[in-house]
Each structure stands twice: as structure tokens, then as C-alpha cells.
Amino acid sequence: MPQSSAPAGAVASSNPAASQVEPPPDAEGGRTAERVSRPLPSGSIEVIAGSMFSGKTEELIRRVKRAVFARQRIQAFKPRIDDRYDKTRIVSHSAATEGNGKTIEAVAVATSESLEQRVDDETQIVAIDEAQFFDRGIVDVAQRLADRGIRVIVAGLDQDYLGRPFYPMPELMAVAEQVTKVRAVCTVCGAEASRSQRLISDAGTVLVGGSESYEARCRSCFEPREIVR
Numbered sequence: 001m002p003q004s005s006a007p008a009g010a011v012a013s014s015n016p017a018a019s020q021v022e023p024p025p026d027a028e029g030g031r032t033a034e035r036v037s038r039p040l041p042s043g044s045i046e047v048i049a050g051s052m053f054s055g056k057t058e059e060l061i062r063r064v065k066r067a068v069f070a071r072q073r074i075q076a077f078k079p080r081i082d083d084r085y086d087k088t089r090i091v092s093h094s095a096a097t098e099g100n101g102k103t104i105e106a107v108a109v110a111t112s113e114s115l116e117q118r119v120d121d122e123t124q125i126v127a128i129d130e131a132q133f134f135d136r137g138i139v140d141v142a143q144r145l146a147d148r149g150i151r152v153i154v155a156g157l158d159q160d161y162l163g164r165p166f167y168p169m170p171e172l173m174a175v176a177e178q179v180t181k182v183r184a185v186c187t188v189c190g191a192e193a194s195r196s197q198r199l200i201s202d203a204g205t206v207l208v209g210g211s212e213s214y215e216a217r218c219r220s221c222f223e224p225r226e227i228v229r
């Protein structure tokens with residue numbers, strides 16, 4: 001077996017310096033902090049996931065407004081099914097109830113294909129709210145947009161009313177560079193809530209609604225069924 005006569009580690013062991021991976025000292029507190037705080041590359045996918053009333057949309061709006069201050073070119077989209085508050089704006093639950101002005105302009109589209117067709121060549125950021133109501137094609141669309149150098153920010157419910165993964169959010173979370181899980185407050189016990197409890201009966205998986213139809217619950221207070229009030 002002549003081909004195995006050369007030891008596998010020959011190259012590395014011939015250069016002892018190559019095995020010294022310790023980074024040089026950093027006057028500002030080390031390389032770890034630097035690595036964590038480094039911004040994402042321009043083309044990327046960020047997912048903001050959580051239950052109802054967890055502040056997903058507020059966080060999406062916050063990131064978009066920061067980008068507006070930075071004079072970036074942004075387009076925001078929402079699924080046409082979600083017309084609770086406004087057909088042409090993204091409005092959070094709290095903005096709808098308190099009128100606090102936390103809204104951004106958005107285009108309501110029926111399909112992921114329609115969304116992709118509307119993204120302009122010069123757009124730098126694409127924000128997508130209520131992504132769980134889009135078809136599965138939204139995953140490939142988000143990937144293609146990110147591959148083009150666009151920062152894609154996606155917000156949506158990670159679980160349905162039975163506590164099951166709410167597709168296509170799991171796929172979006174898998175391919176994202178960054179995932180932020182936001183939590184609500186459990187209506188029953190006050191703990192951090194990760195689930196959306198449905199309070200009215202029989203509307204299928206997609207029941208668009210606000211506080212009259214759902215409340216936030218923690219894992220132990222969540223009852224994976226409809227509760228008639």
C-alpha cells in the first residue's frame with residue numbers, strides 16, 4: 001500500500017506555526033465580541049418569529065424604520081389575506097389599538113410569485129409581515145432576493161393555534177442567517193408566552209383575528225384546542 005505511506009498529518013506537522021490558532025490580543029476586549037457585533041452581509045434573511053401579541057410586527061417595523069433613517073431603499077409586503085387593519089400598511093396590534101403610529105407602507109400581495117415580481121431592481125431591503133400566510137414558494141423567493149444582495153426581513157407566527165409549526169415559517173427559519181424569537185406575556189399566569197390560544201371555535205388553521213379570537217399563553221397554560229368563551 002504505497003499510497004498510504006505518507007502520514008496524514010505530514011503537512012500540518014511540518015509547519016508547527018499553522019496549529020497556533022490563538023488570536024492576537026485585542027485592545028478592545030477580544031475577538032469574540034467583534035465577531036458577534038459584525039453586521040450581516042447585505043444579502044441575508046432575518047426571521048422574527050413568535051406567537052400572537054409577541055411584538056413581531058413591532059420589531060419588523062423598528063428594523064424598517066432604522067433602515068429608512070439610513071436612507072435605504074425598502075419595500076414592504078403583506079399577504080392579501082391579512083386585511084385586519086389596513087390594506088396598504090403594516091400595522092401592529094398595539095398600533096391598531098393604541099394608535100401609536102407604528103405603521104409602515106406595504107403592498108398586499110396574493111402570492112409569493114406576485115411579491116417577487118414587484119421587487120424593484122434598486123431595492124435594498126424587503127420586509128415581509130405575516131409570512132405564515134404565504135405559500136411555500138416564499139422560501140425560494142426569500143432565498144433568491146437574498147442571493148441578489150437584498151436584506152430580507154420576515155416576521156410571522158412560528159406556531160399555529162394547535163402549537164404546530166406554521167409552514168412556511170420553519171423553512172424560512174432554517175435558511176435564515178438570523179432568527180429572533182420574540183415572546184408575549186401569558187394571559188393566564190404572566191410568564192413568557194410562546195403560543196397562541198384560540199378562543200373561538202371552528203375556523204380552520206387560518207383564522208385572522210386579534211384579541212377577540214386569541215390570547216397569548218405559555219407552554220403550561222396553553223390548551224391545544226379551541227376554547228369557547
Ligand SMILES: [Zn+2]
Pocket residue numbers: 186187188189190191217218219220221222
Ligand atoms: Zn402561563
